[in-house]
């Protein structure tokens with residue numbers, strides 16, 4: 175017998191992976207959490223039926239969320255991660271000695287609990303002494319902060335479920351208020367490829383552009399995500415992501431990365447025409 | 456059978472609405488009973504509704520709570536007879552008087568000075584009105600007002616009944632009172648003779664459906680006759696069945712539904728008050744009289760202290776944040792929270808208010824600070840409405856008797872009603888409300904540059 179997990183990329187396009195066994199299946203107050211061990215992609219975290227991360231390609235996603243802003247901002251000490259209960263983003267951040275405090279705000283405590291048991295490759299740094307875990311709603315946490323962070327990373331699922339609030343103008347505005355005056359906001363920005371997701375890409379970009387003087391997107395390739403072509407948002411009150419890249423400083427840190435490097439950094443901001451059109455429309 | 460014959464006449468109908476919806480749109484079939492003369496399934500459904508709401512009789516209404524309010528008034532007061540009511544009634548109540556020629560005796564609802572909102576009727580004021588107008592036939596009470604404020608209904612019922620007057624409750628915003636111990640007393644439980652209950656507002660039925668409740672102190676057959684005066688003979692079964700479904704859901708799950716609603720509203724109040732600048736008011740505004748009880752499910756927020764009129768915050772929420780709330784007036788916004796909301800919707804509203812304060816905060820000076828204006832009633836609403844009238848520019852109406860309504864909608868409470876004299880206060884209020892972008896309704900001139908006044 176073969177057991178397959180299928181992620182619906184759109185109504186008409188699906189992505190399937192063969193399952194060795196199911197490691198966890200749990201209904202939390204917020205969502206259905208499943209963790210699978212698969213043949214091609216290793217361990218996979220699934221929330222409400224949707225693929226979140228896989229052991230095989232999560233490094234691409236998490237490295238691109240963190241190293242891009244870290245190579246631009248000269249001195250990041252305080253970081254807020256919204257979502258990211260699997261711990262992957264925190265794992266990358268923990269590589270920087272300059273960072274003093276990492277607040278991780280995850281609405282669903284059970285995601286952290288189950289990740290700690292079954293996804294040690296991402297959850298490994300959640301017990302770092304610099305990390306503080308907050309199990310509450312992201313919107314609620316952020317609106318109470320002012321001038322508090324050098325970097326905010328929004329590491330959340332698609333806007334079609336509990337994370338919808340993290341794609342709104344009020345949330346980005348609250349983030350702007352929570353950042354220091356030279357702070358950077360990075361967000362998971364969906365895929366521009368399928369028509370079904372284009373509205374959220376466009377709206378998210380429009381909302382961020384209202385609140386931040388510098389606002390653009392960058393891209394990478396994540397094989398298990400819809401279309402593979404993925405975007406992140408870079409927004410800042412001060413820094414330009416390419417002009418203010420300090421490659422020498424970042425390379426001198428000697429941080430181990432499997433996907434990110436400072437040449438790729440520049441290239442990631444060079445966008446295909448259809449993406450430019452989508453954002454400017 | 457409607458002419459579309461189950462949608463076969465125009466395939467776009469079933470395509471758009473779905474087959475089930477079309478199959479419910481039927482009419483004039485014996486087994487489906489007749490709303491104007493219910494002897495079968497509608498009678499049974501109404502009996503179940505009466506039981507669920509603790510009434511002796513229930514009438515399904517398909518023309519909104521407007522028709523329920525009108526029926527209550529027409530059933531109890533005729534031409535030239537008096538009805539005691541607070542001035543902050545919904546337009547449907549005064550409209551009922553325009554049509555049947557009954558005479559309003561207005562009781563000044565108290566006012567909360569800080570919030571600039573009208574409250575309920577004080578018991579002593581009602582007592583005085585009863586003594587001055589012992590011939591009045593009925594008293595109409597908002598239970599609650601749009602803002603969630605309740606009068607001391609049980610005491611009002613007892614003094615009214617002692618004087619031989621009927622008590623009518625406008626419960627357009629009070630459906631939930633019937634299904635919780637933590638909310639103000641419901642009209643039927645307080646002993647009212649009739650109550651108009653907007654199931655479509657907080658009870659979960661389809662828009663325009665409503666229920667009229669009555670006790671055996673009024674003749675139910677006479678009520679039915681009054682209803683049929685203006686009711687369509689082709690009542691829509693989507694509306695009717697939604698009333699039955701809503702009644703069923705409330706009967707079995709109403710308590711948990713409203714517990715959840717109360718929890719949402721209390722959480723939102725606490726968080727909004729923590730933001731500073733806003734005042735999300737709650738039961739602490741109770742004063743034992745004109746605000747005897749407060750509806751905990753209401754989320755009203757006073758916005759004046761951030762220098763923004765409620766209507767401005769209402770517009771910003773919709774235009775900049777895609778959040779639609781119920782209404783904004785001069786000093787407040789009102790959001791209707793329901794169990795249909797998700798936690799995230801509540802969080803979004805709070806966060807958007809935080810943003811509006813951060814980006815739009817101004818000095819509060821210069822905001823008009825009162826909502827209630829004591830009316831100077833020169834003629835009955837009906838006499839003014841049917842009198843010979845002339846159109847004059849708004850400013851020139853000062854001192855004249857209005858021949859038509861002016862209100863901002865929502866909430867649809869008249870600033871000026873037919874028969875009332877136009878005072879400087881009223882003109883100022885109209886102009887301010889207009890300038891702030893409220894939706895002004897009522898007058899012949901939809902732009903409200905002119906007003907119809909009675910020819911003297």
Ligand SMILES: Cc1ncc(COP(=O)(O)O)c(C=O)c1O
Pocket residue numbers: 518519520521522524544545547597601625627628653663665866867
């Ligand atoms: C107090 C009050 N009574 C009656 C009504 C009329 O209800 P409907 O719109 O269902 O006709 C309303 C509606 O806004 C109202 O607020």
